[in-house]
Amino acid sequence: MTLTHILITDVTRMQHGHVCVAGIQKGGGNIRPVLPHCGIPEDWLYQDEKAIIRPFACVELDLQKAFPNNPHTEDWVIDPETRIFHELLPEDIRESQLTRYIDSSVADIFGADIYDDFGWYIKEGEGNRSLGTIIPKRIENVVYRQNDFGDGMDYRIHFKDAAGHHYRLKVTDLSFRYFFDHRHTKGNISCEVLSFNMTEYFQSADVILRIGLTRPTWEKHPHCCALQITGVYTFPDYLEGRCFADFRPES
Structure with a gap:
């Protein structure tokens, strides 16, 4: 067993009720714990009905094997039974x-060219990182609306970087996501008013964004890793110290 201290910085929505988790270890390296064959279920974030794997949690995880696949070089297979808050x-x-x-x-995060002919992405196999942290120069707008397919919500931030x-x-x-859904x-509160x-x-706040990459599994554009915002932090805190657990939809 190799226990590693990690500051959790990213808890993101994946498909089919799964989540992705990432954090920063002592010394500054990014870590993304993974369970390659089954993914991480959202319930794994909780212990005794309390969210212990959440942003700004200081935890220990059992990292068993590095599992890099460029640009996702931060992946580590973990023992899912070992998580110490x-x-x-x-x-x-x-x-x-x-x-x-x-x-x-x-552009300084990934070590690879960013393409923007359809959205923003880098190519599978290129780059040496898939996670980074930036301070945007300006937030242009925050978007919360029905997606173009009519089967869910679209959550976006338009920003200018340094x-x-x-x-x-x-x-x-x-x-x-849970905060916006809960407020709506x-x-x-209408999507338009909430976005405004x-x-x-x-x-009006100080904003820090965590930027990551999707897996290259998009059927329409295979071998492309799209840029996404995996962590949103404002100071003062728009969540007022809360996290996803406080806004989780009733099952």
Whole structure:
């Protein structure tokens, strides 16, 4: 057993009720725990009905085997039975902790060319990283709307990075998604009003974004790893210290 201390930074929505988790280990390296054959179910985030694998949780995981597949070089197979929660990072040091790992721009994260002929992506097999952290120069807008297929919601943030490049990326951050869904359904706030209000909030706050890459499994564009926003942090905190567990839909 090799226990590794990790600060959880990303908990994102995957398909079929699964999630993706990532964090930063001591020394600054990114880690993405994986279960290659079955994926990580959302219930794995909880212990005794409490979310212990959540953003800013300091935990120990049993990393058993590196499982890199460029650009997803951060993958480690874990023992799913071993997850030890220590504490939540104090709120007053969260921003300073994240800024220790800032990349200068989106293009500096992956070590590969970013293509933008349909969305933003890099090619499978290229690059040496799939996770990074940026401070956007400006938030242009926050988008919450029905998706184009009419079978779900579309969550996006349009921003300009420090290099002056514009991106309009899908947000997979689970807390972000559950928060917007909760405000829309339980708060009876329209998508348009919610998008407008949250755009104003994000434009007035300090924002840090975690940027990641999808797996190259998109049938329409195989061998492409799309850019996505895997963690959304504002200071002051738009979640007011809460996380996905506080907005989880009733089953």
